Amino acid sequence: MTDIERVGVVGCGQMGAGIAEVCARAGLDVKVAETTGEALEIGRTRLFNSLSKAAERGKISEEELADTQARLTFTTDLGEFADRDLVIEAVVENEQVKTEIFQVLDQVVTRPDAILASNTSSIPLVKLAVATSRPDHVIGIHFFNPAPVQKLVELIPALTTSEGTLSRAQVFTEKVLGKHAIRAQDRSGFVVNALLIPYLLSAIRMFESGIASREDIDNGMEMGCAHPMGPLKLSDLIGLDTVASVAYSMYEEYKEPLYAAPPLLQRMVDAGRLGRKTGSGFYTYD
Numbered sequence: 001m002t003d004i005e006r007v008g009v010v011g012c013g014q015m016g017a018g019i020a021e022v023c024a025r026a027g028l029d030v031k032v033a034e035t036t037g038e039a040l041e042i043g044r045t046r047l048f049n050s051l052s053k054a055a056e057r058g059k060i061s062e063e064e065l066a067d068t069q070a071r072l073t074f075t076t077d078l079g080e081f082a083d084r085d086l087v088i089e090a091v092v093e094n095e096q097v098k099t100e101i102f103q104v105l106d107q108v109v110t111r112p113d114a115i116l117a118s119n120t121s122s123i124p125l126v127k128l129a130v131a132t133s134r135p136d137h138v139i140g141i142h143f144f145n146p147a148p149v150q151k152l153v154e155l156i157p158a159l160t161t162s163e164g165t166l167s168r169a170q171v172f173t174e175k176v177l178g179k180h181a182i183r184a185q186d187r188s189g190f191v192v193n194a195l196l197i198p199y200l201l202s203a204i205r206m207f208e209s210g211i212a213s214r215e216d217i218d219n220g221m222e223m224g225c226a227h228p229m230g231p232l233k234l235s236d237l238i239g240l241d242t243v244a245s246v247a248y249s250m251y252e253e254y255k256e257p258l259y260a261a262p263p264l265l266q267r268m269v270d271a272g273r274l275g276r277k278t279g280s281g282f283y284t285y286d
């Protein structure tokens with residue numbers, strides 16, 4: 001069905017951990033890389049806690065839990081990605097950081113037909129593709145948060161991506177991972193964030209201007225439109241640094257005021273109130 005058996009995931013934050021979990025649960029050999037031993041330990045705990053939660057809820061058996069854990073290995077050395085068939089980069093939403101990682105991956109991944117993918121929310125894929133000597137093998141595979149729960153992936157070929165890479169990514173995400181794939185052109189924000197981010201920014205502007213309380217804004221969309229979570233709770237889930245970075249990329253691309261981050265969002269990022277991951281954002285968390 002697919003020639004992809006060994007997967008590498010760079011970054012074990014909320015998305016990297018979720019993507020690694022999805023791939024390991026699909027039976028693949030998954031190696032996860034982080035920058036430091038400490039970050040690796042935090043990421044491994046996040047991933048194993050999510051797997052334990054899946055077992056507690058009866059989504060996987062105790063045997064599947066043990067088998068899935070055994071398929072996961074962890075490293076701080078990207079050199080160990082030499083034998084990977086597919087690498088999915090899921091580090092911070094920063095073009096320079098991602099570009100440097102793609103340059104390293106290009107050096108270390110030896111299989112000539114390996115796919116180098118990014119989970120970026122908004123950075124044009126062609127910028128990462130041309131940082132490598134194999135721009136035809138670079139593609140966006142964009143998962144949604146939480147990755148083990150959300151059914152969708154967006155596939156974003158750069159101008160340089162080959163048809164073969166796109167179709168292999170489609171077979172992999174749909175047939176192996178069981179996701180639903182949609183395709184988007186390489187424009188900042190792709191499909192979902194191009195629609196979602198202006199909505200989240202509008203909610204933050206509404207809160208900032210005092211039109212309604214945070215609870216009333218969130219209840220409005222949860223109870224009025226049946227969204228699973230309101231826009232301020234969702235911004236906290238995504239991470240306010242990520243929301244701001246995505247807005248920045250989209251503003252750079254389109255120069256439209258609707259993509260401009262409101263001052264409150266920027267001040268909260270400056271203050272380190274990034275949402276759930278730091279325990280404080282529009283709400284506070286244990």
Ligand SMILES: CC(=O)CC(=O)SCCNC(=O)CCNC(=O)[C@H](O)C(C)(C)COP(=O)(O)OP(=O)(O)OC[C@H]1O[C@@H](n2cnc3c(N)ncnc32)[C@H](O)[C@@H]1OP(=O)(O)O
Nearest residue numbers: 050054057120121143144145146148149193228229234238
């Ligand atoms: C920024 C970008 O680039 C793109 C993005 O991702 S934008 C963000 C997209 N994500 C969203 O919009 C999230 C919207 N919110 C939701 O879908 C839901 O509120 C939520 C899934 C996050 C939580 O749902 P909930 O009902 O409040 O919580 P909970 O009951 O714990 O979980 C619901 C189900 O998901 C599962 N689940 C929740 N979190 C999970 C996780 N981290 N790992 C595995 N499974 C999980 C639970 O097991 C549960 O499954 P069952 O109902 O079958 O038992």
Ligand SMILES: NC(=O)C1=CN([C@@H]2O[C@H](COP(=O)(O)OP(=O)(O)OC[C@H]3O[C@@H](n4cnc5c(N)ncnc54)[C@H](OP(=O)(O)O)[C@@H]3O)[C@@H](O)[C@H]2O)C=CC1
Nearest residue numbers: 011012013014015016039090091092093120121143145238
């Ligand atoms: N949050 C979301 O809802 C979604 C996010 N995405 C995208 O996924 C990617 C990751 O987001 P998310 O998981 O939420 O972010 P997190 O903040 O949870 O994790 C970011 C990861 O990047 C690593 N990192 C940070 N700086 C560097 C660096 N200089 N070099 C290498 N690694 C670094 C972090 O490691 P350390 O802890 O050591 O700093 C951490 O593992 C982003 O591109 C984001 O846009 C896509 C879909 C949804």
